[in-house]
Amino acid sequence: MEALDHRQRAExxxxxxxxxxxxxxxxxxEGAMLAGTHWVNFILxxxxxxxxxxDVMHSYMLTVNELRKYSVADAEMMAAIAEIExxxxxxxxxxxxxxxxxxxxxxxxxxxLRGKAQKLFD
Amino acid sequence: MNIASxxxxxxxxxxxxxxxxxxxxxxxxxxxxxxxxxxxxxxALHHAGATVADDVFPTQPGxxxxxxxxxxxxxxxxxPGDVLHVGRPKIESKLPTDVTEMMLAMEVIEHHRDPxxxxxxxxxxxxxxxxxxxxxxxxxLFSQRMSTPGKAWKx
Numbered sequence: 001m002e003a004l005d006h007r008q009r010a011e012x013x014x015x016x017x018x019x020x021x022x023x024x025x026x027x028x029x030e031g032a033m034l035a036g037t038h039w040v041n042f043i044l045x046x047x048x049x050x051x052x053x054x055d056v057m058h059s060y061m062l063t064v065n066e067l068r069k070y071s072v073a074d075a076e077m078m079a080a081i082a083e084i085e086x087x088x089x090x091x092x093x094x095x096x097x098x099x100x101x102x103x104x105x106x107x108x109x110x111x112x113l114r115g116k117a118q119k120l121f122d
Numbered sequence: 123m124n125i126a127s128x129x130x131x132x133x134x135x136x137x138x139x140x141x142x143x144x145x146x147x148x149x150x151x152x153x154x155x156x157x158x159x160x161x162x163x164x165x166a167l168h169h170a171g172a173t174v175a176d177d178v179f180p181t182q183p184g185x186x187x188x189x190x191x192x193x194x195x196x197x198x199x200x201x202p203g204d205v206l207h208v209g210r211p212k213i214e215s216k217l218p219t220d221v222t223e224m225m226l227a228m229e230v231i232e233h234h235r236d237p238x239x240x241x242x243x244x245x246x247x248x249x250x251x252x253x254x255x256x257x258x259x260x261x262x263l264f265s266q267r268m269s270t271p272g273k274a275w276k277x
Contacts, residue, residue, distance in 0.1 A: 001242050016147035024138050030153050057240055089187050090195055094179030095127040
Protein backbone atom coordinates (compact mmCIF):
# COMPACT_ATOMS: atom_id res chain seq x y z
CA MET A 1 0.00 0.00 0.00
CA GLU A 2 1.26 3.50 -0.83
CA ALA A 3 2.45 5.69 2.04
CA LEU A 4 -0.31 8.25 1.54
CA ASP A 5 -2.96 5.52 1.77
CA HIS A 6 -1.45 4.35 5.06
CA ARG A 7 -1.62 7.87 6.41
CA GLN A 8 -5.23 8.37 5.35
CA ARG A 9 -6.27 5.05 6.88
CA ALA A 10 -4.43 5.79 10.12
CA GLU A 11 -6.13 9.17 10.40
CA UNK A 12 -9.55 7.69 9.67
CA UNK A 13 -9.12 4.96 12.29
CA UNK A 14 -8.03 7.57 14.81
CA UNK A 15 -11.23 9.53 14.11
CA UNK A 16 -13.19 6.32 14.78
CA UNK A 17 -11.29 5.69 18.02
CA UNK A 18 -12.49 9.10 19.19
CA UNK A 19 -16.04 7.70 19.12
CA UNK A 20 -15.13 4.99 21.65
CA UNK A 21 -16.32 5.51 25.20
CA UNK A 22 -15.14 4.46 28.61
CA UNK A 23 -16.53 0.94 28.14
CA UNK A 24 -14.71 0.37 24.85
CA UNK A 25 -11.16 -0.27 25.98
CA UNK A 26 -10.78 -3.29 23.69
CA UNK A 27 -11.54 -1.33 20.53
CA UNK A 28 -9.32 1.55 21.64
CA UNK A 29 -6.46 -0.95 21.90
CA GLU A 30 -7.36 -2.62 18.59
CA GLY A 31 -7.73 0.76 16.92
CA ALA A 32 -4.31 1.76 18.26
CA MET A 33 -2.87 -1.43 16.79
CA LEU A 34 -4.52 -0.89 13.40
CA ALA A 35 -3.77 2.82 13.12
CA GLY A 36 -0.31 2.40 14.65
CA THR A 37 0.60 -0.25 12.09
CA HIS A 38 -0.45 2.12 9.31
CA TRP A 39 1.78 4.84 10.81
CA VAL A 40 4.69 2.38 10.98
CA ASN A 41 4.21 1.48 7.32
CA PHE A 42 3.86 5.15 6.38
CA ILE A 43 7.18 5.94 8.08
CA LEU A 44 9.02 2.91 6.67
CA UNK A 45 7.78 3.65 3.15
CA UNK A 46 8.62 7.35 3.35
CA UNK A 47 12.08 6.56 4.73
CA UNK A 48 12.61 4.22 1.79
CA UNK A 49 13.18 1.23 4.08
CA UNK A 50 10.23 -0.68 2.62
CA UNK A 51 8.29 -0.25 -0.59
CA UNK A 52 4.55 -0.14 -1.16
CA UNK A 53 4.63 -3.87 -1.87
CA UNK A 54 5.94 -4.75 1.61
CA ASP A 55 3.71 -3.86 4.54
CA VAL A 56 4.19 -4.80 8.18
CA MET A 57 1.03 -6.49 9.50
CA HIS A 58 1.90 -7.50 13.06
CA SER A 59 5.27 -6.83 14.68
CA TYR A 60 5.27 -10.34 16.17
CA MET A 61 5.02 -11.87 12.70
CA LEU A 62 8.19 -10.21 11.47
CA THR A 63 11.31 -12.28 11.11
CA VAL A 64 14.08 -11.46 13.57
CA ASN A 65 16.04 -10.03 10.66
CA GLU A 66 13.17 -7.76 9.57
CA LEU A 67 12.62 -6.53 13.11
CA ARG A 68 16.32 -5.71 13.44
CA LYS A 69 16.32 -3.86 10.12
CA TYR A 70 13.23 -1.79 10.89
CA SER A 71 14.59 -1.05 14.36
CA VAL A 72 17.66 0.48 12.74
CA ALA A 73 15.26 2.84 11.00
CA ASP A 74 13.56 3.71 14.32
CA ALA A 75 13.92 1.49 17.36
CA GLU A 76 11.44 3.51 19.43
CA MET A 77 8.82 3.15 16.70
CA MET A 78 9.17 -0.62 16.58
CA ALA A 79 9.15 -0.83 20.39
CA ALA A 80 5.93 1.23 20.48
CA ILE A 81 4.03 -0.95 18.03
CA ALA A 82 5.32 -4.10 19.75
CA GLU A 83 4.09 -2.81 23.12
CA ILE A 84 0.64 -2.10 21.67
CA GLU A 85 0.56 -5.66 20.31
CA UNK A 86 1.62 -7.01 23.71
CA UNK A 87 -1.32 -5.31 25.41
CA UNK A 88 -3.84 -7.22 23.30
CA UNK A 89 -3.82 -10.78 24.74
CA UNK A 90 -4.61 -9.75 28.31
CA UNK A 91 -6.99 -6.88 27.64
CA UNK A 92 -8.62 -7.57 24.25
CA UNK A 93 -8.70 -11.36 24.17
CA UNK A 94 -8.65 -11.54 27.95
CA UNK A 95 -10.48 -10.07 30.91
CA UNK A 96 -7.55 -8.94 33.02
CA UNK A 97 -8.49 -5.97 35.24
CA UNK A 98 -7.10 -2.61 34.16
CA UNK A 99 -8.40 -2.57 30.59
CA UNK A 100 -9.12 1.19 30.54
CA UNK A 101 -5.60 2.02 31.76
CA UNK A 102 -4.15 -0.37 29.18
CA UNK A 103 -6.19 1.42 26.51
CA UNK A 104 -4.83 4.78 27.68
CA UNK A 105 -1.32 3.39 27.35
CA UNK A 106 -2.05 2.05 23.84
CA UNK A 107 -3.39 5.44 22.78
CA UNK A 108 -0.31 7.16 24.20
CA UNK A 109 1.88 4.84 22.14
CA UNK A 110 -0.28 5.54 19.10
CA UNK A 111 0.25 9.27 19.67
CA UNK A 112 4.00 8.62 19.76
CA LEU A 113 3.82 6.90 16.38
CA ARG A 114 1.65 9.65 14.88
CA GLY A 115 4.01 12.29 16.29
CA LYS A 116 7.00 10.60 14.70
CA ALA A 117 5.29 10.52 11.31
CA GLN A 118 4.32 14.18 11.55
CA LYS A 119 7.72 15.29 12.80
CA LEU A 120 9.56 13.44 10.05
CA PHE A 121 7.35 14.18 7.08
CA ASP A 122 5.02 17.17 7.63
CA MET B 123 -11.83 -17.07 28.74
CA ASN B 124 -14.93 -17.76 30.75
CA ILE B 125 -18.33 -17.56 29.05
CA ALA B 126 -19.61 -14.61 31.11
CA SER B 127 -16.67 -12.49 29.97
CA UNK B 128 -17.29 -13.46 26.34
CA UNK B 129 -20.93 -12.36 26.72
CA UNK B 130 -19.86 -9.06 28.26
CA UNK B 131 -17.50 -8.36 25.38
CA UNK B 132 -20.09 -9.24 22.73
CA UNK B 133 -22.55 -6.85 24.35
CA UNK B 134 -20.08 -3.98 24.44
CA UNK B 135 -18.76 -4.60 20.90
CA UNK B 136 -22.30 -4.57 19.56
CA UNK B 137 -23.20 -1.37 21.40
CA UNK B 138 -20.10 0.32 19.98
CA UNK B 139 -20.77 -1.00 16.47
CA UNK B 140 -24.24 0.51 16.62
CA UNK B 141 -22.70 3.92 17.39
CA UNK B 142 -20.16 3.78 14.57
CA UNK B 143 -20.85 4.86 11.01
CA UNK B 144 -20.70 1.70 8.92
CA UNK B 145 -18.73 3.16 6.02
CA UNK B 146 -17.12 6.22 7.64
CA UNK B 147 -15.73 4.09 10.46
CA UNK B 148 -15.47 0.89 8.46
CA UNK B 149 -12.21 -0.39 9.94
CA UNK B 150 -13.35 -0.19 13.56
CA UNK B 151 -16.94 -1.16 12.65
CA UNK B 152 -15.58 -4.29 10.96
CA UNK B 153 -13.16 -5.03 13.79
CA UNK B 154 -15.93 -4.77 16.39
CA UNK B 155 -18.09 -7.12 14.33
CA UNK B 156 -15.26 -9.61 13.91
CA UNK B 157 -14.46 -9.53 17.62
CA UNK B 158 -18.11 -9.94 18.60
CA UNK B 159 -18.42 -12.95 16.33
CA UNK B 160 -15.15 -14.52 17.47
CA UNK B 161 -16.22 -14.17 21.11
CA UNK B 162 -19.54 -15.82 20.25
CA UNK B 163 -17.75 -18.72 18.54
CA UNK B 164 -15.40 -19.12 21.50
CA UNK B 165 -18.26 -19.13 23.99
CA ALA B 166 -20.18 -21.62 21.84
CA LEU B 167 -17.14 -23.89 21.64
CA HIS B 168 -16.84 -23.77 25.43
CA HIS B 169 -20.56 -24.41 25.84
CA ALA B 170 -20.30 -27.41 23.51
CA GLY B 171 -17.35 -28.78 25.50
CA ALA B 172 -15.02 -28.55 22.50
CA THR B 173 -12.61 -26.07 24.11
CA VAL B 174 -11.69 -25.08 27.64
CA ALA B 175 -13.39 -22.04 29.23
CA ASP B 176 -10.42 -20.97 31.29
CA ASP B 177 -9.13 -17.49 32.01
CA VAL B 178 -6.01 -17.91 29.94
CA PHE B 179 -5.56 -15.79 26.86
CA PRO B 180 -4.12 -16.72 23.47
CA THR B 181 -1.04 -15.02 22.08
CA GLN B 182 -0.68 -17.42 19.15
CA PRO B 183 -2.17 -20.86 18.40
CA GLY B 184 -1.33 -23.17 21.30
CA UNK B 185 0.31 -20.47 23.43
CA UNK B 186 -1.65 -18.71 26.16
CA UNK B 187 -0.95 -16.13 28.83
CA UNK B 188 -1.45 -17.93 32.13
CA UNK B 189 -1.00 -16.78 35.73
CA UNK B 190 2.53 -17.49 36.92
CA UNK B 191 3.66 -18.27 40.46
CA UNK B 192 3.73 -14.60 41.41
CA UNK B 193 0.36 -13.96 39.77
CA UNK B 194 1.84 -12.17 36.77
CA UNK B 195 0.84 -13.50 33.36
CA UNK B 196 3.38 -15.53 31.45
CA UNK B 197 3.20 -17.47 28.17
CA UNK B 198 2.74 -21.25 28.30
CA UNK B 199 1.47 -24.09 26.15
CA UNK B 200 -2.12 -25.06 26.87
CA UNK B 201 -4.86 -27.27 25.44
CA PRO B 202 -7.18 -25.41 23.02
CA GLY B 203 -9.09 -22.64 24.75
CA ASP B 204 -10.03 -19.49 22.86
CA VAL B 205 -9.21 -19.31 19.15
CA LEU B 206 -7.66 -16.07 17.88
CA HIS B 207 -9.70 -16.22 14.71
CA VAL B 208 -11.92 -18.96 13.38
CA GLY B 209 -9.52 -21.59 12.08
CA ARG B 210 -6.56 -20.28 14.08
CA PRO B 211 -6.12 -22.88 15.40
CA LYS B 212 -8.48 -25.33 13.76
CA ILE B 213 -10.52 -27.25 16.33
CA GLU B 214 -10.03 -30.89 15.44
CA SER B 215 -12.88 -32.45 17.42
CA LYS B 216 -16.30 -33.12 15.90
CA LEU B 217 -18.45 -30.04 16.42
CA PRO B 218 -22.22 -29.59 16.70
CA THR B 219 -23.87 -28.45 13.47
CA ASP B 220 -24.84 -25.03 14.81
CA VAL B 221 -21.28 -24.26 15.91
CA THR B 222 -19.97 -25.31 12.50
CA GLU B 223 -22.53 -22.98 10.89
CA MET B 224 -21.36 -20.16 13.15
CA MET B 225 -17.77 -20.75 12.08
CA LEU B 226 -18.70 -20.83 8.39
CA ALA B 227 -20.52 -17.51 8.80
CA MET B 228 -17.45 -16.06 10.51
CA GLU B 229 -15.35 -17.08 7.52
CA VAL B 230 -17.50 -14.73 5.41
CA ILE B 231 -16.37 -11.88 7.67
CA GLU B 232 -12.75 -13.05 7.92
CA HIS B 233 -12.57 -13.23 4.12
CA HIS B 234 -12.74 -9.42 4.02
CA ARG B 235 -10.32 -8.79 6.88
CA ASP B 236 -6.94 -8.51 5.19
CA PRO B 237 -8.06 -7.03 1.85
CA UNK B 238 -10.27 -4.34 3.38
CA UNK B 239 -8.45 -3.58 6.62
CA UNK B 240 -4.81 -4.25 5.74
CA UNK B 241 -4.90 -4.14 1.99
CA UNK B 242 -5.94 -1.83 -0.76
CA UNK B 243 -9.48 -3.01 -1.37
CA UNK B 244 -11.93 -0.29 -0.48
CA UNK B 245 -14.88 -1.47 1.57
CA UNK B 246 -18.25 -1.15 -0.14
CA UNK B 247 -21.79 -1.02 1.28
CA UNK B 248 -22.25 -4.50 -0.22
CA UNK B 249 -19.27 -5.87 1.72
CA UNK B 250 -20.51 -4.22 4.92
CA UNK B 251 -23.98 -5.67 4.40
CA UNK B 252 -22.52 -9.12 3.80
CA UNK B 253 -20.52 -8.88 7.03
CA UNK B 254 -23.50 -7.58 9.01
CA UNK B 255 -25.67 -10.40 7.71
CA UNK B 256 -23.04 -13.01 8.56
CA UNK B 257 -22.62 -11.64 12.08
CA UNK B 258 -26.40 -11.57 12.58
CA UNK B 259 -26.43 -15.28 11.72
CA UNK B 260 -23.57 -15.99 14.13
CA UNK B 261 -25.26 -14.16 16.98
CA UNK B 262 -28.68 -15.70 16.27
CA LEU B 263 -27.24 -19.22 16.33
CA PHE B 264 -25.32 -18.37 19.47
CA SER B 265 -28.37 -16.97 21.23
CA GLN B 266 -30.35 -20.05 20.28
CA ARG B 267 -27.66 -22.35 21.64
CA MET B 268 -27.33 -20.47 24.91
CA SER B 269 -31.08 -20.48 25.54
CA THR B 270 -31.94 -24.01 24.42
CA PRO B 271 -34.11 -25.59 27.15
CA GLY B 272 -32.13 -28.11 29.11
CA LYS B 273 -28.82 -26.76 27.84
CA ALA B 274 -29.32 -23.09 28.61
CA TRP B 275 -26.26 -21.36 29.99
CA LYS B 276 -26.60 -19.77 33.41
CA UNK B 277 -23.99 -17.55 35.04
